[in-house]
Amino acid sequence: MDKTVNQKAWFLVLPVFLVVAFSAILPLMTVVNYSMQDTFGNNQFFWNGVGWFKELLDPSTDLGSRFFASLWRNLAFSAIILAIEVPLGIVVALSMPRDGWRVAACLVTLALPLLIPWNVVGTIWQIFGRPDIGLLGYVLNNMGIDYNYVSNEFDAWATVIVMDVWHWTSLVALLCYAGLKSIPDAYYQAAQIDGASRWAVFTAIQLPKMNRVLLIAVLLRFMDSFMIYTEPFVVTGGGPGNSTTFVSIELVKIALGQFDLGKAAALSLVYNLIIIIVCWIFYTVMTNVGAERREQKGVA
Amino acid sequence: MARIDLVDLAQSYSGNDADPASFALKPVTMTWRQGGAYALLGPSGCGKTTLLNLISGIVTPSRGKILFDGVDITPLSTQKRNIAQVFQFPVIYDTMTVGQNLAFPLKNRGLPKNEIDARVAEIARLLDLEPFLSRKAMRLTADAKQKISLGRGLVRSDVAAVLFDEPLTVIDPELKWQLRSKLKALHRELDLTMIYVTHDQTEALTFADTVVVMHDGRVVQSGTPAELFDKPAHTFVGYFIGSPGMNIVPAEVRGREARIGGHSIALNRSYALPAGAKVELGVRPEFVDVATPAPGLISANIERIDDLGRVRFARLRVGDVKFAARVPPGFSVSGDVAGLVFDASRVHVYADSLLVEGAA
Numbered sequence: 199m200d201k202t203v204n205q206k207a208w209f210l211v212l213p214v215f216l217v218v219a220f221s222a223i224l225p226l227m228t229v230v231n232y233s234m235q236d237t238f239g240n241n242q243f244f245w246n247g248v249g250w251f252k253e254l255l256d257p258s259t260d261l262g263s264r265f266f267a268s269l270w271r272n273l274a275f276s277a278i279i280l281a282i283e284v285p286l287g288i289v290v291a292l293s294m295p296r297d298g299w300r301v302a303a304c305l306v307t308l309a310l311p312l313l314i315p316w317n318v319v320g321t322i323w324q325i326f327g328r329p330d331i332g333l334l335g336y337v338l339n340n341m342g343i344d345y346n347y348v349s350n351e352f353d354a355w356a357t358v359i360v361m362d363v364w365h366w367t368s369l370v371a372l373l374c375y376a377g378l379k380s381i382p383d384a385y386y387q388a389a390q391i392d393g394a395s396r397w398a399v400f401t402a403i404q405l406p407k408m409n410r411v412l413l414i415a416v417l418l419r420f421m422d423s424f425m426i427y428t429e430p431f432v433v434t435g436g437g438p439g440n441s442t443t444f445v446s447i448e449l450v451k452i453a454l455g456q457f458d459l460g461k462a463a464a465l466s467l468v469y470n471l472i473i474i475i476v477c478w479i480f481y482t483v484m485t486n487v488g489a490e491r492r493e494q495k496g497v498a
Numbered sequence: 499m500a501r502i503d504l505v506d507l508a509q510s511y512s513g514n515d516a517d518p519a520s521f522a523l524k525p526v527t528m529t530w531r532q533g534g535a536y537a538l539l540g541p542s543g544c545g546k547t548t549l550l551n552l553i554s555g556i557v558t559p560s561r562g563k564i565l566f567d568g569v570d571i572t573p574l575s576t577q578k579r580n581i582a583q584v585f586q587f588p589v590i591y592d593t594m595t596v597g598q599n600l601a602f603p604l605k606n607r608g609l610p611k612n613e614i615d616a617r618v619a620e621i622a623r624l625l626d627l628e629p630f631l632s633r634k635a636m637r638l639t640a641d642a643k644q645k646i647s648l649g650r651g652l653v654r655s656d657v658a659a660v661l662f663d664e665p666l667t668v669i670d671p672e673l674k675w676q677l678r679s680k681l682k683a684l685h686r687e688l689d690l691t692m693i694y695v696t697h698d699q700t701e702a703l704t705f706a707d708t709v710v711v712m713h714d715g716r717v718v719q720s721g722t723p724a725e726l727f728d729k730p731a732h733t734f735v736g737y738f739i740g741s742p743g744m745n746i747v748p749a750e751v752r753g754r755e756a757r758i759g760g761h762s763i764a765l766n767r768s769y770a771l772p773a774g775a776k777v778e779l780g781v782r783p784e785f786v787d788v789a790t791p792a793p794g795l796i797s798a799n800i801e802r803i804d805d806l807g808r809v810r811f812a813r814l815r816v817g818d819v820k821f822a823a824r825v826p827p828g829f830s831v832s833g834d835v836a837g838l839v840f841d842a843s844r845v846h847v848y849a850d851s852l853l854v855e856g857a858a
Binding site for chain 2 (some may be wrong): 382384385387388390391392393394395398401402403406407
């Protein structure tokens, strides 16, 4: 069958194209423009080609070493919070009630941390952890534990991680709960009849049925933690020293602290590229899982 | 393997104090023979799945007892009851292979590996699942999945009973026949008590030696397919089993004579009926012939003729009541009115929907 060719249809895309052009493409192009130049203020710019990119990706330079240090720090942070939040979220979802008024109570309680603005979360923990007036810091210090997130690297990391776990475990738990709710009762009844232990029910039914929501949870949490800025910035400001300076904090330091627009533009483009690659992997994995499922249905 | 006794068993989902008429299962006492093939037949919502879930322990009865071989197992959990159940929709463990799926119930009970392997191999052979044993169960078609569910139900040799809850709903009609005869063969081979829930009379009548008909939370009759056909104990059974169902006509019965709308029909037996009961005659369409109208015959208005190939049924109206009757071979229907010839030995009398036995 011949398809009707009508090039005028492109005009239908035009409004969206214009919106995207002004909101995303043009700003992005200015960043690309900055990344190729150097400035000493006064709105004077000098052509630098790919110089900033070379410097950024070379760990022996000052810029490169700062970038890679913050990148590894950031990846370590993401790995740690994933290793805590995912299992914890599953445990929370499994221990939630399945029906009755308690469900609503649990859901609302779980959703609370998700509703708090990020800088407020940072402020809450910043105060909570202070040794002089913060409940957590005061209690820990009086128990004989020398806790001070301002001066001790380990304490700073612990505070930032616990804060993220407090803030975001709910999301993993809610997603897992949705996955669990979608399992028909017949599966549990069959497992009872097959004499399955609690652990066998978890590994043979619940975990496999949750794998799709878990994938979403892991990727969402990875992306979010990889882009994290507000909360650690409010609590530790990236310190002590540079110990909690993640990529986005480093970026802001270079762009606004030092006003090195070229370096910052190069860094943000590479940062952006990493995120786009992760998104692409996410998208590919999701569509492949979806396609597999459709194929299965087609056979059935 | 066990004999199952239900003693005054009842279930109400809204508590024991609820109106008895609202019980999902009204009190029932009956025995299921070891090694029997039973079908629980009834329309949706008649309580058959409730009864099944009570036996398997998914639901705890609000009243009464269940005995396996004389031992009260009512308080025991499903795991401890030693029952297998197959559900309406296939339940498979996605991450396991077909073989692991079949082995799962045995593995959970800690059987030695060589016994598990032998049993799984046997069940796979019986269900033609051998080629798939090492495949992931998730990738299979719906009917293969349901076969796995059946296999998991049958794999334990020591179960008290295997319960099937409309297991062939998701299967294509052609495969349905194959699987049903397979189940029947398995029943002979494995000597298990099987209880099969269905709302499809063909399925029930072909599978079971004993069919238990349920209606509105009550067991209305249990018997062989022939008994259900020849002597329905309740008008519902007569109506539900057979196609077309039994004709039920309001009548006055006195002694050996029944009167329908002024016409009288001679009965084979004599009936003494309680006063004030709602009296009806029941007769299967197979035992009423259409004839040329004549004095002494009940006359009926013909609505249409259904030609089923081997046999023709006339759809009629006697007064206000719908009626079906056989059109004898060679008889050609003319006009709108026909006479009805009853086979007196096949006419049953019902008082308040229950069969009344007459005296000779």
